[in-house]
Amino acid sequence: MRKGQRNRILVLLFLRTRTQEEKGTVIVHLQACVTAGLQAVVKWGLIMSQRDLAVLLFDNALEIVLAFDSKGLIIYGNVAAHEKLEYGEDLVGVPIDSIFPNAFEKDGDNWILAGSVGNEISRMTAYRKNQTCFPTDMRIVKEETTGIFLCMAQSVLEKEFLSHELEQVKQETEAAMKVKSEFVANVTHELRTPVNGILGHVREMLPEETDKKKLRQLNLIEHCCVQMNKLINNILDFSKLEAGKFVLEPRRFKFRDMIDYVVANHKGRITEKGLDFFVTVSPGVPEYIVGDELRIVQLLNNLLSNAQKFTSVGKISLEVIKTSKMKDSIELFFLVNDTGIGMDAKEQDKLFQSFSQVDASISRKYGGTGLGLSICKQLAELMNGSINVESVKGRGTTFTFSIWVGRDPEESDTDLEEESFVLPKPVSAFSDALEDEEQEEGFASAANREKLLKSLSKLILCVEMENWEKAEMFMETIRQLTANAPQDVSRTVLRLKMAIQKENYEKISTGIETLRGLVETQEESSIGER
Helix, strand or coil: CCHHHHHHHHHHHHHHCCCHHHHHHHHHHHHHCHHHHHHHHHCCCCCHHHHHHHHHHHHCCCCEEEEECCCCEEEEECHHHHHHHCCCCCCCCCEHHHCCHHHEEEECCEEEECCCCCCCCEEEEEECCCCCEEEEEEEEEEECCCCEEEEEEEEHHHHHHHHHHHHHHHHHHHHHHHHHHHHHHHHHHHHHHHHHHHHHHHHHHHHHCCCHHHHHHHHHHHHHHHHHHHHHHHHHHHHHHHHCCCCCCCEEEEHHHHHHHHHHHHHHHHHHCCCEEEEEECCCCCCEEEECHHHHHHHHHHHHHHHHHCCCCCEEEEEEEEEEECCCEEEEEEEEEECCCCCCHHHHHCCCCCCCCCCHHHHHHHCCCCCHHHHHHHHHHHCCCEEEEEEECCCEEEEEEEEEEEECCCCCHHHHHHCCCCCCCCEECCCCCCCCCCCCCCCCCHHHHHHHHHHHHHHHHHHHCCCHHHHHHHHHHHHHHCCCCCHHHHHHHHHHHHHHHHCCHHHHHHHHHHHHHHHHHHHHHHHHHC
16 A cells, blocks of 8 residues: 555544544544645645645545635635635635634735634634525634644534434444344243243252163253253343343342352362362451342352363452441452463453354354343442453462442441451362351551561562462461451452462562562651550
């Protein structure tokens, strides 16, 4: 492609994709070209390619572009100016005040800008050759080297028409999307009936079947029906979300019973792969909360299923922390970490897009529609939260999401005020109960801070020696020492722990320095109080 052709395409793409709200931005971008453009048009001695490029730039603009001298005579008009002002080829030499009479004032032999006209966009009336007129948004800039003025104007009527057309297209597109989503939701709902019918009959036959071959076939049919139901549920949820018909159903429930249910759901499959599974629930999380239990379980099931699917060696962990509290609600922070295949930054960009896998081989090898994480994102946002991912290729992935849930109306304010932001020692999910460890010394004690600083020094040494096993041991000590610590300390500890699991030197260094600074600040504060 020749350079001139390429420039033309780039200019067209730039100018023809601007929205009406960006009219000021368009002119600002054009202004960046004013000096080179005007000099190329009005100065002699410049090579032809420069003049051609300047004319190309202005002639492909949708707005009226006029160049005029200090006497107010037009020396250049672009294609849009000739067409919209209806001057044909007679525009050069026309006084600028015959087109914009209210924009200029006479000063001897020269024309000067009226007080309201200049670098800012002004509403001015433009007159055609036949003296009919139309309103414009106009701006004038001066090229200081040559003394030439450049006027750029956009028809207000044209702008409003385009804006109306854009809004109409937007509404039609949204309506079409809604109809499509409703259709998919209805069809998907109808698919459930035959699938559940097959599943019901198979489960009735299973206990009575003794033939091993037929038993295997029935088990296979049952497995296929279960997988089909999962697929149908995903498509149905996605369609409801897209159609704006998804409604949360909050109710009061026991939070730790929900976690036990999720753990029991995944423990078998995770242990079959030889993976360690750890669960931590902060003591700050209330016993009862008010929220949509089914959708919170759906979020956790999806993230834990992904972790189990993409992890062959190592461990999977789930942590839950209460991070904020308001009058009638609390914010819960969930962290799902694995030591699986991980992703690079480019792959992470596609992660929450609908029907998207990291690459095609993922779908072939591991299965899935690519809807799960898109649904998770929308569910988290419906609960006034968000979902994020951190990952290192070959080292694992950490998903975090936050949601706001209602406080238990039967829980007293006093009890909540006494709760602290705690990160307890991880508890294996293989145990039947999640037990909390109490700290003998609070974070604020001098002895505790001294132990913490010593542990940080040992942690640095382990990281420098790349002894990650011992580094995790010292990290666990730090976690215990920072129990009952302020919120900023606890969050820093959590980020540091994640960085050590990923062996991310840069984030480890940042985390250690931040934590050391917070500990020293706490120490200075304690001395000041004494």
